[in-house]
Amino acid sequence: MSEQGRVITYADAGVEALREEMRRDDSIVYIGQGIGPRGGNFRQTRGLWKEFGDERLRDTGICELGATGAAIGAAMAGTRTVIDEVFLDFALEAITQIVQQAANISYMSNGKIKAPVVIRGAMGAVRNAGAHHSHTFYNWFANTPGLKVALPATPYDLKGLFKTALRDPGPVALIEHKSLYNTKSVVPEEDYLIPFGDARIVREGKDLTIVAMSRMVDLAAKAATVLAQEGISAEVIDPRTIVPLDRTKITNSIRKTGRLVVIDESPSYCSFAGELLAIAVEDCFDELQATPRRICSLPVPNPFSPVLENQMIPSVDRIVREVHEVMKQVRRVS
């Protein structure tokens, strides 16, 4: 894996993945709203229309159900597609096609029909957009057999995971975070793939394991820096794909540190964060030094008011405070 490259934005890393893959595989068709001449609401397709035109970048009106179904149908018939829901929230308009058709088709057809479709959407809170434009329901997709779920947290990961998704038999939900589009990191110019199910150790540590996804990875890393100054060594892990999950790397870390904290922008109830706690208990019960903990958004629809939304979503301060509580705990083994 090369560390050589340029510093580019998350949005541009996605564009680069698409450009490379659309050149390599001329069957790929991209469908969505505002993804043609406009270059995407988040600039997530900027410049592609010039190269690939209306045939391959298909702008639609506001018809997520029809467009998503069409993308899935095209995929079943042999054309690799991307359906860009733009805001993940709008995937809800099309959820029956995603869950009932795309996710089930391989199994229902005894493996004879595949749906190589990437369902792309951006989740999460950004600039107080309010309840209808801020959901983080990737958990629901992870709970649907037949769907793979990737949650890139950096430009580097976005490019590598997107390219893998575009070669996967699918379907893959590629879920970006709205507030990451302008973030930057080093991204190699050349072709590289990040395999699904390969977690990234963001920072090594020995006292506790922090698992975080998407935008929360950055918060976890910042909290780890603060904790380091206070003498606590946190290991931060980003699973990158939650289906499939790199269970080995995560459980190895928990066994090493004896403590698990999960940071998640989704609410905790029936969540992926809950799944990680279950895994800790199932696989690492004897090594746990403290009760595993979830630091999640409060279970409320995203409020508009900045005062309320800041209260809802995990913050670096809250992570640091709660980690201290976890560190104080000592498990008595009888």
Place this chain on the structure above:
Amino acid sequence: MSERVLAEQISQELLLAYYKKVLELRLFELKVQELYRNGRLPGFVHLYVGEEAVAVGVCSNLQTADLVFSTHRGHGHALAKGVPAGVVLAELWGKATGSSGGRGGSMHMYAPEYGFMGTNGIVGAPIPLATGAALSAKVRKHSQVVVCFFGDGAVNSGSFHEAVNLGSVWDLPVVYVCENNLYATEMAFVRATKNTSVASRAAAYGMLGVEVDGQDVVAVHEVAQAAIQRARGDGGPTLIECKTYRYVGHHEGDPGTDYRTREEVQQWKKQDPVKLARQRLLDSGMDENKLQTADQQVEQLIDDAVEFAEKSPEPSAASVTEHVF
């Protein structure tokens, strides 16, 4: 019916009321634009500048008990339905005194006490909801009428098709008002569909469809009046297509110039709803002084709204989990 005849049928008093409301919507949005550009308001706003005659022309026929369902571009609908400007602005400011106590913001503001059933961040979603509200009025044997506003962007969604069909087959007391401003974000209506007459689609559902000049508050009022009377009299729904235009970008931040020509914008500004309503008053013999007094009253109303919203408290952080259920 010619415009002249219509104008003569309407009293000067009513004309003045429409004019003041149209102006209120305009000045309100320009104030929101200014506050937003100065970084005072959080979130995102979609302004109604240029389309005011639609909301006022329709809602001037409604009673408080009647219900309105609105869109992402809904500040004007709220004001036209009677929600006080201060309460709307406080919501846009995320203040505790806003219509949703700061929980909603521009795209999620609700004031059922004024018969305002919400703006909406999801295009198409209000159409089934309005249809259901009309079903409720019908089964409760209430004389309520429901009005649903939506853009040209919504009519290619499944929600529109399914809901309008139900409204028609159940003869519900609902009026579907499409604000066809020719664009959905940057997507020209002609790129999104082959049938660009929204009114003509009514035929597909066996229902009445009417097209009207959405820049003329009196013309909208007349067409809406007939539709609302029909709905109230158990005559079933109507689909009204209002031809209109937004002068501003899709949302604040979009210059709105990449996908439209300057000439097109200028052409539409010649049919400005504020100017047209004012001209009608002048034509009816109202003198300039009286109009200026009206202007000052509206300006004062906006100033008061800003003062109210600005001085209002933020919600308390501890209240974040209230009202989930």
